[in-house]
Each structure stands twice: as C-alpha cells, then as structure tokens.
Amino acid sequence: MSKIDEYVAERSKNNPDFAKLVEQENINLEVAIKVRDLRENMGMSQREFASLIGKPQSTIAR
Numbered sequence: 001m002s003k004i005d006e007y008v009a010e011r012s013k014n015n016p017d018f019a020k021l022v023e024q025e026n027i028n029l030e031v032a033i034k035v036r037d038l039r040e041n042m043g044m045s046q047r048e049f050a051s052l053i054g055k056p057q058s059t060i061a062r
Contacts, residue, residue, distance in 0.1 A: 035060075 012019035050057040
C-alpha cells in the first residue's frame with residue numbers, strides 16, 4: 001500500500017465525508033478514462049469529439 005493509500009484509508013476512517021469525496025473522485029476518474037478510451041478508439045481528436053457531443057474542447061481536455 002502506498003503512502004497516499006495509507007493516508008486516504010486513515011483519514012477516511014475518521015471522516016466519512018472525506019471517504020465519500022474520495023469515492024466520487026474515483027468514479028469521476030474511471031468515467032474520464034472510459035471517455036478518453038472511447039474517443040481514441042473512434043480515432044477522434046478532442047476537438048472532433050467535443051463537436052460530436054456538443055461540448056467545448058476544454059471540457060473534453062479536463
């Protein structure tokens with residue numbers, strides 16, 4: 001277990017709100033990775049993908 005994992009586990013024990021935030025951020029990261037993989041599998045640039053879904057390119061970059 002890495003130091004950051006130890007820190008998150010310890011802090012999560014003492015603060016349920018922190019544990020919820022960490023879980024939500026993990027979900028957000030998983031979604032972001034899936035979106036990137038989908039875009040790359042479609043052979044699209046960020047700009048092309050953003051145009052397809054009606055969002056600015058900066059949103060895709062984030």
